[in-house]
Structures are given as structure tokens and as C-alpha cells.
Amino acid sequence: MKGVQIPNDLPAGAASKGKAEYVLRLFISGASANSAKAVLNLKNICETYIKDRYELEVIDIYQQNELAQKEHIIAVPSLIIKTARSAKRLVGTMSDCQKLLQGLMLTT
Numbered sequence: 001m002k003g004v005q006i007p008n009d010l011p012a013g014a015a016s017k018g019k020a021e022y023v024l025r026l027f028i029s030g031a032s033a034n035s036a037k038a039v040l041n042l043k044n045i046c047e048t049y050i051k052d053r054y055e056l057e058v059i060d061i062y063q064q065n066e067l068a069q070k071e072h073i074i075a076v077p078s079l080i081i082k083t084a085r086s087a088k089r090l091v092g093t094m095s096d097c098q099k100l101l102q103g104l105m106l107t108t
Contacts, residue, residue: 020055022046022104023082026094027059027073034093035060038077041094049106079103 026042028035039058046054061068061076071080079090081103088103101107 020053021083022050022054024054024056025059025071025080025082026056027061027068027071027076027078027080029076030060030062035077037093037095038079042079042100045094045097045100049101050104 024042024046026038028038043056046056059067061073075091077091077093079094079100081088081090083105085105090100090103094100098107
């Protein structure tokens with residue numbers, strides 16, 4: 001299967017400002033189609049709902065396997081959401097906007 005280009009031209013939120021309310025770590029598997037979808041979906045949702053309040057780190061499990069093991073990642077794409085109040089995990093392509101917003105504690 002041919003690799004899919006993962007877009008890197010979208011902003012990464014508050015990463016450069018150092019005042020992120022949400023710290024997001026997205027674990028992906030190379031340039032697979034599901035990885036590319038997860039990155040794009042997550043960035044779009046973050047820019048829509050929590051613009052300038054998040055820091056996003058995209059971690060390729062093939063390049064940083066030890067980090068994936070440390071975080072006990074068993075399926076990809078996997079997202080770890082850390083806030084001052086809690087830490088949550090989501091698995092999948094991040095295409096379910098409602099589920100992601102619940103994970104970010106923006107809806108009930």
C-alpha cells in the first residue's frame with residue numbers, strides 16, 4: 001500500500017505560545033490513510049473549537065516506539081488528551097466530532 005502524505009501546513013495551536021490548556025498527543029502509524037485522516041480531522045476540530053488553546057504533538061510509533069510503549073499504546077491512531085483536570089484517551093480517525101468534543105470536555 002502506498003503511503004499517504006500527512007499534512008503539516010495546518011497550525012499547531014498554542015504550541016509555540018507555551019500556554020496550552022489542552023495538551024494532545026496523537027500516536028500514528030507512519031503515513032497510513034487512517035493516520036493522515038486522524039491528523040487532519042484532529043487539527044480541523046482543534047482549530048474550530050479550541051484555537052490557540054492547545055498543543056498538539058504527533059508521534060509516529062515507528063520512529064518513537066519507546067514512547068508508544070511508555071504510554072501503553074496498543075492501537076493507532078490513539079489520542080491522549082491532557083488537561084489540568086484529567087487525562088483521556090480516544091482511538092480512531094478522530095472523525096466523530098461529538099466524541100472528540102466530549103473527550104475535550106466541551107460537551108456533555
